[in-house]
Amino acid sequence: MKLIIAPKDPAAKNIATRLLEFYDFEKFHDIPGSYICGQVMLIHAAGEATQLTSIPITADEVMVASRHISRSGEPSLTVHVPGEPEKRELGIASPSTVKSALRALVITRDEMELPYEVSLEATHHGPTKLEVPVTFVEIGSTPNEWQNKKAGEAAAQAIMAAATSSLKCTNAVGFGGPHYAPRHTEITLRTEVGVGHILPKYSPLDEMLVERAVSYTYQGVKLFVLDWKGMSKEQRMICQRVTTRLGIKLVRAGQILNGL
Helix, strand or coil: EEEEEEEECCHHHHHHHHHHHHHHCCCCCCCCCCCEEECEEECCCCCHHCCCCCCCCCCCCEEEEEECCCCCCCHHHHEEEEEEHCCCCCCCCCHHHHHHHHHHHHHHHHHHHHEEEEEECCCCCCCCCCEEEEEEEEEECHHHHCCHHHHHHHHHHHHHHHHHCCCCEEEEEEEEECCCCCCHHHHHHHEEEEECCCCCCCCCCCCCHHHHHHCCCCCCCCEEEECHHCCHHHHHHHHHHHHHHHHHHHHHHHHHHHCC
């Protein structure tokens, strides 16, 4: 069972409305405010999804519909996994789910001719206590976009695509670069690599956190993908020491993209 959680924010309500409009969800009477469509359940959450410590059903995975807020106010559709690197607390990442959602967002964005930027985001905020993978799909960045029906439909399609048919990929953790991770976004869209956790340049990095990003990736990690110029020398060395110890391949983002 895949669980979609829609908290009480305008973007989440918009996405949930599109899910109910375009897919065959039926009311699930055992849980108030919930609906079911095959092996996918939608629940309207009363509180903040970032504070979740448990879920009301047994599920393999959680996807969260949410709003995104940015200083720029640019229209955007984003995907990320949760975690609070500054506390060394991470949620479980599913790179295949992230990849599926991101690719579906690009396809639907282009089909609808939406003037929205599609990107990954670095790992940030909760929840970090759930024992299953969690992926956020968000609409940004102002009330105009949060309530835009086409944006809601694009996000709904991406969530359902990821919930019903995750893509196979080579699991990776991303390091370096800015919050919106342009190089990791491009790699996830254009190659067989799927990036789950992304620890950007501004993130406090140590070997314990790097190892935790590996441990908190569903089905393991094959690659560390480094935005080489978007990292400090110390951050690179931390990643190199961990790859040597764990036997994980380290590659520069540029090497992957130059090979296309």
